[in-house]
Amino acid sequence: MACGFGVCLGCAAPRSHGGFALVCRQGPVFEAGEIDWAGLP
């Protein structure tokens, strides 16, 4: 996490329905079904 306020886009986690969520702004806690776990490193 480089910035922590949504400007670097470095903390992206893949969403199960496409696109990415920002962990710093939209997380850090997510509904488990919202995240594409297989797409995480």
Place this chain on the structure above:
Amino acid sequence: MGGAAVRGGASGAGGAAAGGVDERVVLAGIPLRNAVLTASGTFGYGTELAPFLDLRELGGFVAKSLTLEPRHGNPPPRIAEAPAGMLNAISIENVGVKAFLEEKLPALPEGVVVLASAFGTEPGLYAELAARVSSHPRVAGIEINASCPHVKAGGIEFGQDPRLLAELVATVRRATARPLLVKLSPNVTRIADMARVCEAEGADGVTLINAVQAMEVDVERRRPVLSNILGGLSGPAIRPIALRMVWQVAQAVSIPICGVGGIGSAEDAVKFLLCGATAVQVGTQNYLDPTAAVGIARASRTTPAGTAFSASPI
């Protein structure tokens, strides 16, 4: 070498009297309150930080690079730590030009100077984007991102091939009458040649440098850290490279230069001005300290280091 004013640059000379510095800076035809901007991709759309900072204290800010359609970036990991800097391979994730014009720009306070950054995979797409953002009164100028080091198509290809760069700049130039800066890639053998091409094709200024192409390796997993394998190195690690390139470009062209790369303090910013830049952009340092750019902008007016903001280049 001529003074900054000869380069259409900082109008510092006349205002340095009585301990003050002339705050008026004109970059490529864009009047700025001071010489300190924030770099594309490091300050979002301004809206993220607007609640906490008075963005009007900045000379201006360059918004995240835009594409015509919204775009998702690379899968994670997108960033990695590096000695005195970081690597990124975000790949121009952005909301697209429509949302930028209709949602992001109107949400910014009046008086904030906004430059739009254009990205595309072919000149026509850059030109269409430039034309779209030019129609908005809040866009003070356009920066062409001809230098993203980690997108598979577009960006760096244009910044590395002088013929492609010439075609890109000429095409965008025809599409907009707004002040036009071209952001150059450091991943070339002769940066001055690239700047000359921009000048010849009608650019009003050049911004340099974008991130330096790089990679990092995870030894335990025996693979590259970034999903994209290649990324761009930014931060203090690249500052001496950026200074060298700004100096070389200043020797080669008479259009103004906006210097970027590893700036973390007013003193760093002054180094770029001394190498021939008219203005500077703060990038990676915004992540460490979101108030950094505003602090440097203030210093450009009020501290002893600020008096050097009106110095003639070396």
